[in-house]
Amino acid sequence: MxxxxxxxxxxxxxxxxxxxxxxxxxxxxxxxxxxxxxxxxxxxxxxxxxxxxFRGKREIIGAVALEGAAEMAVALRAATSAADGPRARVAALARAYLDFAEHNPAVYDALFQLDGGLAYAREDTPEQLKDAFAALLECLAEVAGDGVHPGLFTEVFWAALHGLATLTRAGRLLPEDAESRVELLVDRLAVI
Amino acid sequence: MxxxxxxxxxxxxxxxxxxxxxxxxxxxxxxxxxxxxxxxxxxxxxxxxxxxxFRGKREIIGAVALEGAAEMAVALRAATSAADGPRARVAALARAYLDFAEHNPAVYDALFQLDGGLAYAREDTPEQLKDAFAALLECLAEVAGDGVHPGLFTEVFWAALHGLATLTRAGRLLPEDAESRVELLVDRLAVI
DNA sequence: GATTCGATCCTAGCATCGCTAGACAATCGA
DNA sequence: TCGATTGTCTAGCGATGCTAGGATCGAATC
CATH class of the missing domain: 1.10.10 (Arc Repressor Mutant, subunit A)
Known part of the structure; x- marks a missing residue:
């Protein structure tokens, strides 16, 4: 044996x-x-x-994506747990997300840009992906505001971060003002 | 001759x-x-x-992107000019943007996802691209809020729309709640 | 210890991709 | 009418993702 x-x-x-x-x-x-x-x-x-x-190149990309999702969840939780107060936590979350995208561009692409053959926003979505979203949700739920569904708020906030990450990396946005954009985003979206 | x-x-x-x-x-x-x-x-x-x-496939993608940018600018201006009041204008702008992305996915990809060999956020950026951004800016400048640079605000709003558009189309967000997300985004980001 | 047999791995090849060299034909100016 | 130029096509290059079929190796059996 x-x-x-x-x-x-x-x-x-x-x-x-x-x-x-x-x-x-x-x-x-x-x-x-x-x-x-x-x-x-x-x-x-x-x-x-x-x-x-693996069935093909696609599944290899998917495997890298799952590995990356787990790491991203860890990074996000580490950043939020080190911050005091809702405002600081959300800002730390946003910066951690954008940092992850900047320093792991290939992993970020595997997760959100390329086709890794993974199911998203469904029941059979892999645990790693659900958990990464959960890491966002945990932090953002407390600033969603009254009467606003935390999941919906998280989706919008996440979409904004995703837009900033991808447009910046593709050269559509200049990196100089990245910090100002994060400040603006957090100030406006989060209800403290 | x-x-x-x-x-x-x-x-x-x-x-x-x-x-x-x-x-x-x-x-x-x-x-x-x-x-x-x-x-x-x-x-x-x-x-x-x-x-x-064309120099290659890339330049063909770029040509489609430029054509699309011009059309998008027209669509955005048509939507905003048909709405009354700042709040309605911004909401119309957001819906028009997401509609364009949904109904012209290939053009949207050529513009913002694929490499069409175009220069962005630079002096030698093609007019069509500058104008599409200008169409966003024209509408969003009036709701940027005091002391906030209109250009920066437009970038953040645009990034959020881009995130919603791409994540939805890639199956990362369910299309059912699209309208709710737009409402939330406009309510929070725009200062009326 | 020799032999069978199944798992494991590699060589070779397919169709397709973006792109290009060189041959060929059509057109133009003299 | 004849060279030169322009335009177009055929054929082919190196690379891609992927696969069929044979070789090889090790474990289990006699």
Whole structure:
């Protein structure tokens, strides 16, 4: 039995290696550079091995997205728990979100820009994604304002952050005023 | 001389045909389906003809984006001019923006998601793009609030709309609550 | 210890992609 | 009428995601 277990363990290791390598390559040179050939070469296996773990490139992107969602949730909770008062918490949340997007562009793309074949806003949505949204919700619920559904408020706030993140990174917004935009957004949207 | 003029006219016609066909194909089957081969076949010319008009596929996307920006500006101004009062104008603007994104997804992608090789937020930004932003600015300046730079306010409002548009279309937000989100966004961000 | 057999992995290849070189034909000016 | 220029097409390059089929290796059996 232990032989089988060892093989399964090695297989799981290799799968983690694939995801980590794909992420690394994407962060270094962008997702366009993550080709199945290059990825296979980096993990020192042939191409078809990738397809014994994942259905295709899309599923690999999805795996990176799930990993990233878990990390984002951790980062958001760490930022909010370190701040005092609703206003400071929301501001910290917004900055943490935008920081994550800025410092992990490939992961952010896998999560929200590319097609990773994941289900969103549904019952069968992966736990990692639900939890990342929950991390936003926990903080934002207390500033949603009377009579406003916390989930709806979180969606709007999140959309605004997502817009800022993507437009900035795509060069549509200049990064200089990023902090001013966050201030304005928090001041207006959050009800203290 | 008239022969030369006729040829130039025909060439310009063909260029418009390329852009229109690319847009049509993208709206029908998505940008992935817009390959140089398929596009060439639809305009009934060979592939290399495309490259005598555009540097590559990227520039074709850019041309569709510029066309779309001009249309969006028209749509936004039409919506705002038909509304009475600041609150109604901003709400109409937001709805018009999201409607445009919903009904012209391929054009919206060309504008804000794909790489069309265009310069944004710079001096050499094409007029169409500047004008589309101006259409937003014209309406939003009157609700930016005291001491808030209208340009900055417009960027934040725009980012929120962009976030709603992309997240909804990518299935990250359910379309049912779209109207509620717009109401919330306008109520909070706009200072009446 | 030899042999069978199944799992595992790789070589080679398919269709398609964006893009381009070079051949060919049509048109123009002399 | 004849070279030159312009315009267009055929054919092909390197790269992509993905897969079929054969080779190889290790575990279990005799």
């Amino acid at each position: 232990s032989v089988k277990e060892r093989k399964e363990r090695e297989r799981a290791d290799r799968e983690r290696l694939i995801v980590a390598t794909a992420r690394e390559l994407a962060e270094q040179q962008g997702w366009d550079a993550v080709t199945t050939r290059r990825l296979a070469e980096r993990i020192e296996y042939s191409q078809p091995v990738l397809y014994s773990h | 008239s022969v030369k003029e006729r040829k130039e006219r025909e060439r310009a016609d063909r260029e418009r045909l390329i852009v229109a066909t690319a847009r049509e194909l993208a709206e029908q089957q998505g940008w992935d389906a817009v390959t140089t081969r398929r596009l060439a076949e639809r305009i009934e010319y060979s592939q290399p003809v495309l490259y005598s008009h």
